Amino acid sequence: MGLTGAVVGEHRLDFASPPDDVSSVHDFLSDVWTAEPAVSVEDRMALELAIIELASNVIEHATAGIPLTCSLTLAVASDALEARITDDGRPASVDVAGATLPDDMAESGRGLALVQMVVDELRYDRHGDENRWTVRKSTRVA
Template sequence: MTTATGAHRVELDCPPDDVTAVHEFLARVWQAEPSVSAEDRMALELALVELTSNVIEHAGRGRQLACRVDLSCSSDGYAAVVSDDGAPAGIDPGDAELPDDLAESGRGLALVKMVVDDLRYDRVDDRNRWSLQRARHD
Protein backbone atom coordinates (compact mmCIF):
# COMPACT_ATOMS: atom_id res chain seq x y z
CA MET A 1 0.00 0.00 0.00
CA THR A 2 1.21 3.55 -0.74
CA THR A 3 0.07 6.05 1.89
CA ALA A 4 1.21 9.31 0.25
CA THR A 5 3.80 10.50 -2.23
CA GLY A 6 7.05 8.94 -1.07
CA ALA A 7 5.42 7.09 1.84
CA HIS A 8 4.78 3.36 1.61
CA ARG A 9 3.38 0.77 4.03
CA VAL A 10 2.86 -2.96 4.27
CA GLU A 11 1.11 -4.76 7.11
CA LEU A 12 1.94 -8.36 7.90
CA ASP A 13 0.17 -11.04 9.92
CA CYS A 14 2.80 -13.63 10.80
CA PRO A 15 2.07 -16.41 10.12
CA PRO A 16 1.09 -16.82 7.33
CA ASP A 17 3.05 -13.75 6.14
CA ASP A 18 6.84 -13.85 6.18
CA VAL A 19 9.74 -11.90 4.67
CA THR A 20 8.52 -12.77 1.17
CA ALA A 21 5.86 -10.11 1.74
CA VAL A 22 8.62 -7.57 2.44
CA HIS A 23 10.41 -8.47 -0.82
CA GLU A 24 7.11 -8.06 -2.71
CA PHE A 25 6.41 -4.76 -0.94
CA LEU A 26 9.84 -3.40 -1.88
CA ALA A 27 9.38 -4.47 -5.51
CA ARG A 28 6.23 -2.30 -5.57
CA VAL A 29 8.08 0.59 -3.88
CA TRP A 30 10.88 0.49 -6.48
CA GLN A 31 8.28 0.65 -9.27
CA ALA A 32 6.71 3.71 -7.62
CA GLU A 33 10.10 5.28 -6.82
CA PRO A 34 12.23 4.87 -9.97
CA SER A 35 14.78 7.46 -8.78
CA VAL A 36 16.04 5.16 -6.00
CA SER A 37 19.54 4.06 -7.01
CA ALA A 38 20.53 0.41 -7.25
CA GLU A 39 22.90 0.90 -4.30
CA ASP A 40 20.13 2.32 -2.12
CA ARG A 41 17.71 -0.41 -3.21
CA MET A 42 20.14 -3.15 -2.22
CA ALA A 43 20.96 -1.49 1.12
CA LEU A 44 17.33 -0.87 2.04
CA GLU A 45 16.27 -4.35 0.98
CA LEU A 46 19.02 -5.90 3.10
CA ALA A 47 18.15 -3.72 6.09
CA LEU A 48 14.37 -4.20 5.97
CA VAL A 49 14.44 -7.92 5.22
CA GLU A 50 16.98 -8.61 8.00
CA LEU A 51 15.12 -6.45 10.48
CA THR A 52 11.72 -7.93 9.65
CA SER A 53 13.13 -11.44 9.71
CA ASN A 54 14.50 -10.82 13.22
CA VAL A 55 11.15 -9.41 14.35
CA ILE A 56 9.25 -12.41 13.01
CA GLU A 57 11.70 -14.90 14.54
CA HIS A 58 12.24 -13.32 17.95
CA ALA A 59 9.32 -11.02 18.82
CA GLY A 60 6.58 -13.50 17.95
CA ARG A 61 7.88 -16.21 20.28
CA GLY A 62 5.64 -18.80 18.68
CA ARG A 63 2.43 -16.75 18.61
CA GLN A 64 0.63 -14.63 16.02
CA LEU A 65 2.47 -11.38 15.31
CA ALA A 66 1.22 -8.18 13.66
CA CYS A 67 4.05 -6.29 11.98
CA ARG A 68 4.04 -3.09 9.93
CA VAL A 69 6.80 -1.70 7.68
CA ASP A 70 6.70 2.00 6.77
CA LEU A 71 9.21 3.38 4.26
CA SER A 72 9.50 7.04 3.28
CA CYS A 73 11.57 8.16 0.31
CA SER A 74 12.62 11.78 -0.13
CA SER A 75 15.19 13.73 -2.08
CA ASP A 76 17.45 13.64 1.01
CA GLY A 77 17.16 9.98 1.90
CA TYR A 78 15.08 7.24 3.40
CA ALA A 79 13.41 6.59 6.73
CA ALA A 80 11.83 3.32 7.73
CA VAL A 81 10.00 2.03 10.77
CA VAL A 82 9.33 -1.62 11.49
CA SER A 83 6.82 -1.98 14.32
CA ASP A 84 5.23 -5.04 15.87
CA ASP A 85 3.08 -6.17 18.78
CA GLY A 86 5.50 -8.86 19.92
CA ALA A 87 7.61 -9.35 23.01
CA PRO A 88 10.04 -6.55 23.91
CA ALA A 89 13.46 -6.83 22.28
CA GLY A 90 16.22 -7.56 24.73
CA ILE A 91 18.98 -6.03 22.65
CA ASP A 92 20.42 -2.59 22.06
CA PRO A 93 21.11 -2.16 18.33
CA GLY A 94 24.10 0.01 19.24
CA ASP A 95 25.77 -3.08 20.73
CA ALA A 96 25.27 -5.26 17.63
CA GLU A 97 28.55 -6.51 16.15
CA LEU A 98 29.41 -9.18 13.61
CA PRO A 99 30.15 -12.50 15.31
CA ASP A 100 33.13 -14.68 14.44
CA ASP A 101 33.19 -16.46 11.08
CA LEU A 102 31.94 -19.77 12.46
CA ALA A 103 28.86 -18.37 14.24
CA GLU A 104 25.56 -19.59 12.82
CA SER A 105 23.51 -16.56 13.87
CA GLY A 106 23.78 -13.06 15.27
CA ARG A 107 24.61 -11.14 12.10
CA GLY A 108 21.25 -9.49 11.35
CA LEU A 109 21.43 -6.24 13.31
CA ALA A 110 25.15 -5.85 12.63
CA LEU A 111 24.46 -6.10 8.89
CA VAL A 112 21.63 -3.58 9.16
CA LYS A 113 23.94 -1.15 10.98
CA MET A 114 26.49 -1.50 8.16
CA VAL A 115 24.08 -0.25 5.46
CA VAL A 116 22.14 2.49 7.28
CA ASP A 117 23.19 5.75 8.90
CA ASP A 118 21.08 5.34 12.02
CA LEU A 119 19.32 2.40 13.68
CA ARG A 120 17.24 2.77 16.85
CA TYR A 121 14.92 0.66 18.95
CA ASP A 122 12.13 1.88 21.24
CA ARG A 123 9.25 0.24 23.05
CA VAL A 124 6.19 2.47 22.58
CA ASP A 125 2.69 1.63 23.86
CA ASP A 126 3.25 -2.15 23.97
CA ARG A 127 4.83 -2.14 20.51
CA ASN A 128 8.40 -2.59 19.35
CA ARG A 129 9.59 0.19 17.07
CA TRP A 130 12.74 -0.19 14.99
CA SER A 131 13.67 3.03 13.14
CA LEU A 132 16.34 3.42 10.51
CA GLN A 133 17.60 6.21 8.31
CA ARG A 134 19.83 6.23 5.27
CA ALA A 135 21.05 9.20 3.26
CA ARG A 136 20.52 9.04 -0.48
CA HIS A 137 23.46 7.68 -2.52
CA ASP A 138 22.88 8.71 -6.13
Protein backbone atom coordinates in the same frame (compact mmCIF):
# COMPACT_ATOMS: atom_id res chain seq x y z
CA MET B 1 9.22 10.06 10.43
CA GLY B 2 12.39 12.06 11.02
CA LEU B 3 13.32 13.09 7.48
CA THR B 4 14.59 16.60 6.76
CA GLY B 5 14.23 16.61 2.97
CA ALA B 6 10.97 16.86 1.07
CA VAL B 7 9.08 13.56 1.25
CA VAL B 8 8.26 12.44 -2.29
CA GLY B 9 6.66 9.09 -1.50
CA GLU B 10 5.29 7.10 1.43
CA HIS B 11 4.47 3.41 1.30
CA ARG B 12 2.96 1.07 3.90
CA LEU B 13 2.58 -2.66 4.33
CA ASP B 14 0.51 -4.22 7.11
CA PHE B 15 1.09 -7.92 7.65
CA ALA B 16 0.60 -10.69 10.18
CA SER B 17 2.83 -13.66 10.86
CA PRO B 18 1.58 -16.23 10.35
CA PRO B 19 0.51 -16.46 7.56
CA ASP B 20 2.76 -13.73 6.12
CA ASP B 21 6.54 -13.96 6.09
CA VAL B 22 9.47 -12.07 4.59
CA SER B 23 8.20 -12.92 1.10
CA SER B 24 5.47 -10.35 1.70
CA VAL B 25 8.13 -7.78 2.55
CA HIS B 26 10.14 -8.65 -0.59
CA ASP B 27 7.02 -8.22 -2.75
CA PHE B 28 6.21 -4.89 -1.08
CA LEU B 29 9.72 -3.56 -1.65
CA SER B 30 9.62 -4.61 -5.29
CA ASP B 31 6.46 -2.55 -5.70
CA VAL B 32 8.04 0.42 -3.88
CA TRP B 33 11.10 0.42 -6.13
CA THR B 34 8.87 0.28 -9.21
CA ALA B 35 6.96 3.31 -7.89
CA GLU B 36 10.18 5.15 -6.92
CA PRO B 37 12.54 4.79 -9.91
CA ALA B 38 14.71 7.74 -8.81
CA VAL B 39 16.13 5.72 -5.89
CA SER B 40 19.55 4.40 -6.94
CA VAL B 41 20.22 0.68 -7.16
CA GLU B 42 22.89 0.98 -4.44
CA ASP B 43 20.49 2.71 -2.04
CA ARG B 44 17.75 0.18 -2.80
CA MET B 45 20.06 -2.74 -2.11
CA ALA B 46 21.31 -1.29 1.16
CA LEU B 47 17.89 -0.41 2.51
CA GLU B 48 16.37 -3.67 1.32
CA LEU B 49 19.07 -5.66 3.13
CA ALA B 50 18.37 -3.71 6.32
CA ILE B 51 14.59 -4.06 6.09
CA ILE B 52 14.63 -7.77 5.25
CA GLU B 53 17.06 -8.49 8.08
CA LEU B 54 14.95 -6.58 10.60
CA ALA B 55 11.69 -8.14 9.38
CA SER B 56 13.25 -11.60 9.60
CA ASN B 57 14.42 -10.92 13.15
CA VAL B 58 11.00 -9.61 14.17
CA ILE B 59 9.22 -12.64 12.73
CA GLU B 60 11.71 -15.07 14.28
CA HIS B 61 12.27 -13.54 17.71
CA ALA B 62 9.22 -11.46 18.64
CA THR B 63 6.49 -14.02 18.07
CA ALA B 64 6.96 -16.31 21.09
CA GLY B 65 4.80 -18.81 19.22
CA ILE B 66 1.81 -16.47 18.93
CA PRO B 67 0.56 -14.51 15.91
CA LEU B 68 2.32 -11.22 15.30
CA THR B 69 0.91 -8.06 13.74
CA CYS B 70 3.41 -5.80 11.95
CA SER B 71 3.52 -2.71 9.82
CA LEU B 72 6.30 -1.46 7.59
CA THR B 73 6.35 2.18 6.55
CA LEU B 74 8.87 3.40 4.00
CA ALA B 75 9.32 7.10 3.27
CA VAL B 76 11.30 8.32 0.28
CA ALA B 77 12.61 11.86 0.67
CA SER B 78 14.78 14.03 -1.51
CA ASP B 79 17.83 13.26 0.65
CA ALA B 80 17.12 9.99 2.45
CA LEU B 81 15.11 6.81 2.83
CA GLU B 82 13.54 5.93 6.16
CA ALA B 83 11.78 2.74 7.13
CA ARG B 84 9.96 1.85 10.32
CA ILE B 85 8.85 -1.63 11.31
CA THR B 86 6.42 -1.86 14.21
CA ASP B 87 5.16 -5.04 15.81
CA ASP B 88 3.14 -6.17 18.79
CA GLY B 89 5.53 -8.95 19.76
CA ARG B 90 7.74 -9.47 22.77
CA PRO B 91 10.15 -6.67 23.69
CA ALA B 92 13.55 -7.09 22.06
CA SER B 93 16.44 -7.58 24.44
CA VAL B 94 19.16 -6.13 22.23
CA ASP B 95 21.82 -3.48 22.46
CA VAL B 96 21.56 -1.85 19.04
CA ALA B 97 24.52 0.45 19.69
CA GLY B 98 26.70 -2.46 20.79
CA ALA B 99 25.89 -4.84 17.94
CA THR B 100 29.04 -6.45 16.55
CA LEU B 101 29.78 -9.30 14.20
CA PRO B 102 30.25 -12.64 15.98
CA ASP B 103 33.21 -14.89 15.28
CA ASP B 104 33.42 -16.63 11.92
CA MET B 105 32.03 -19.94 13.20
CA ALA B 106 28.86 -18.49 14.77
CA GLU B 107 25.64 -19.61 13.09
CA SER B 108 23.70 -16.45 13.90
CA GLY B 109 24.04 -13.00 15.43
CA ARG B 110 25.19 -11.02 12.41
CA GLY B 111 21.92 -9.26 11.59
CA LEU B 112 22.05 -6.00 13.53
CA ALA B 113 25.75 -5.51 12.81
CA LEU B 114 25.06 -5.95 9.08
CA VAL B 115 22.17 -3.50 9.26
CA GLN B 116 24.43 -0.92 10.91
CA MET B 117 26.97 -1.34 8.10
CA VAL B 118 24.51 -0.40 5.35
CA VAL B 119 22.44 2.40 6.93
CA ASP B 120 23.25 5.70 8.58
CA GLU B 121 20.95 5.20 11.55
CA LEU B 122 19.39 2.22 13.33
CA ARG B 123 17.07 2.69 16.30
CA TYR B 124 14.98 0.40 18.47
CA ASP B 125 12.36 1.71 20.89
CA ARG B 126 9.63 0.07 22.91
CA HIS B 127 6.45 2.18 23.21
CA GLY B 128 3.75 0.58 25.33
CA ASP B 129 3.07 -2.81 23.77
CA GLU B 130 4.82 -1.97 20.50
CA ASN B 131 8.34 -2.52 19.22
CA ARG B 132 9.61 0.14 16.80
CA TRP B 133 12.61 -0.44 14.55
CA THR B 134 13.72 2.53 12.45
CA VAL B 135 16.44 2.67 9.81
CA ARG B 136 17.53 5.74 7.87
CA LYS B 137 19.80 5.90 4.86
CA SER B 138 21.03 9.08 3.20
CA THR B 139 20.63 8.84 -0.55
CA ARG B 140 23.15 9.53 -3.25
CA VAL B 141 22.70 12.54 -5.45
CA ALA B 142 22.11 11.34 -9.01
